[in-house]
Amino acid sequence: MRRGLFRRRRGLSEFADAIRPELEAVPTPEPTDALLERILASRAASVRVILPEPLTPRPRLPRRLIAAIAIAAGALLMLVPSTRRAPSTGEDVFTSSGFLAREAFAQPPDRNGGRRFAPVTLARPKALHPVALELSRRLHNATGQLVDESVDSLVVAPATVEGLPAWRITSRSQDVVGDQHRVQDETLYVARADLRFLARAVHVAPYSRFDRINVQQRFPGDSVTGRMTTDGPSIGAGRPIARRLPRELGPYLTDAFAPLALMAVPVDATWTGNAALLGWAVVSRDVFVPIEMRVAGEERLTVPAGTFDCWRLSIRFAGGEISYWMRKSDGLGVRVLDQRNAATTGTRETVLRRVTP
Amino acid sequence: MALPRRSEKPDQFIEAHVVADAARGSPDALAALYARYARGLLAVAYRLLQSREDAEDVVHDVFVGLPEALRRYEERGSLGPWLRKVTARVALMRLREQRARPVVELDEQRVLASARAPDTALTIEQALRSLSPNLRAVLVLKEIEGFTHAEIAAMLDISVGASEVRLHRALLAMRAQMLEDI
Numbered sequence: 001m002r003r004g005l006f007r008r009r010r011g012l013s014e015f016a017d018a019i020r021p022e023l024e025a026v027p028t029p030e031p032t033d034a035l036l037e038r039i040l041a042s043r044a045a046s047v048r049v050i051l052p053e054p055l056t057p058r059p060r061l062p063r064r065l066i067a068a069i070a071i072a073a074g075a076l077l078m079l080v081p082s083t084r085r086a087p088s089t090g091e092d093v094f095t096s097s098g099f100l101a102r103e104a105f106a107q108p109p110d111r112n113g114g115r116r117f118a119p120v121t122l123a124r125p126k127a128l129h130p131v132a133l134e135l136s137r138r139l140h141n142a143t144g145q146l147v148d149e150s151v152d153s154l155v156v157a158p159a160t161v162e163g164l165p166a167w168r169i170t171s172r173s174q175d176v177v178g179d180q181h182r183v184q185d186e187t188l189y190v191a192r193a194d195l196r197f198l199a200r201a202v203h204v205a206p207y208s209r210f211d212r213i214n215v216q217q218r219f220p221g222d223s224v225t226g227r228m229t230t231d232g233p234s235i236g237a238g239r240p241i242a243r244r245l246p247r248e249l250g251p252y253l254t255d256a257f258a259p260l261a262l263m264a265v266p267v268d269a270t271w272t273g274n275a276a277l278l279g280w281a282v283v284s285r286d287v288f289v290p291i292e293m294r295v296a297g298e299e300r301l302t303v304p305a306g307t308f309d310c311w312r313l314s315i316r317f318a319g320g321e322i323s324y325w326m327r328k329s330d331g332l333g334v335r336v337l338d339q340r341n342a343a344t345t346g347t348r349e350t351v352l353r354r355v356t357p
Numbered sequence: 358m359a360l361p362r363r364s365e366k367p368d369q370f371i372e373a374h375v376v377a378d379a380a381r382g383s384p385d386a387l388a389a390l391y392a393r394y395a396r397g398l399l400a401v402a403y404r405l406l407q408s409r410e411d412a413e414d415v416v417h418d419v420f421v422g423l424p425e426a427l428r429r430y431e432e433r434g435s436l437g438p439w440l441r442k443v444t445a446r447v448a449l450m451r452l453r454e455q456r457a458r459p460v461v462e463l464d465e466q467r468v469l470a471s472a473r474a475p476d477t478a479l480t481i482e483q484a485l486r487s488l489s490p491n492l493r494a495v496l497v498l499k500e501i502e503g504f505t506h507a508e509i510a511a512m513l514d515i516s517v518g519a520s521e522v523r524l525h526r527a528l529l530a531m532r533a534q535m536l537e538d539i
Binding site (some may be wrong): 012015020022023024026027028029030031035036038039040042043047048049050051053209239 | 395418450485500501531
């Protein structure tokens, strides 16, 4: 127990060391000539202030006395029923960015109501196959000017997880958030037999004040478990992840899986379905966001990867609606258009740039 | 781990006659001390009070009362640390007065925090601001200003153990705040 206490204290000490430079760098006001003039004017007006003396430190209590008090307090605590403070819900934060919509997690999730459609059924798991994709992500500001462009990649490759045949889906996306140029890497393992999630790792660098944030997830039963850690500075053991993923709200999609998921779904002109976008699940606000999909039309669409006959889907989040084009031939995502904030922050668009079997 | 004091130029740069003149109430000497020390003292007060106006009031009071206080000042060669202690005490007294007469103010930082862009992380300044004044005072005095727990205990009129506990709680709260933001 003592070792555990020592470890906790050491962890806190490391945290203090890590934040000290930032604490010292918090801006403070500069003294002004006006303040000096005010001081001199007060003196001239005979204003007087009696300043306190810096006090001499009091001697410490003897350790034995402290120990005796601690024992007495411990005994008292055993007699008083304990109360537990409710943990912070973190309702004002979200963490994940997304292939479908990075703002999705900023919206209040409507987890229970509003599910008009049946859950998406991944009825053709064998439709997923090894493939390498290049996706072009473009951000136009409210005036239509291109302000950021990056090339994302996504690779599906065979793998084995604890003896189970699986697909390893790796994606790399780049983004500009504030003044940070971020790279997000996701590796997702799904079972080949039914595309259920087996394991997931997300790394974002840099993230906020950290050089890198790491999210490791496993998917036992109907839950997601794992841990979030950081590098530069490290927050030590990080934060545990343990959230339930209700089966009835699935299937769950991630940034890496989103462009591929509908390859396993037979879609026609009247198709509809509900699913959920999985977040990092570190905070309660970022576990998942339900989405609602329906076919809104069909179009022949030209993107850098070629010209394809597509289904145009409307994808609804709690906070709005985006458009998604998928190839009729195999269900692969071809284009995503997010115009929800077109008049303010601008338009986000992701298009398929290259497909390598 | 003991923190090194923030570096300050040796006090011998403030010549003894400047201090003596200031003790006699010379405006020029007071202005010289203001030029030398006001930035650091304003920073101490601001970190404790989280308000520019309050911090300026504290520094105003310190310099207005300085000539009389200097007549009692005997810690030669350590004017800077002595002034920081005095300023911290004046700021803490103001903090206690504020708690005794609470006012409702528009917390601009809180408004900004709740309205911030989704991807904008909580700044350490906001995390510091969210601490209770008791916890913030110990964190500021120990981790930024480099005072010992014994000195902080004397300033706050609490035991050394209480100061240590408050620092522990402040760091836990800061860490929780900053991790919740991830």
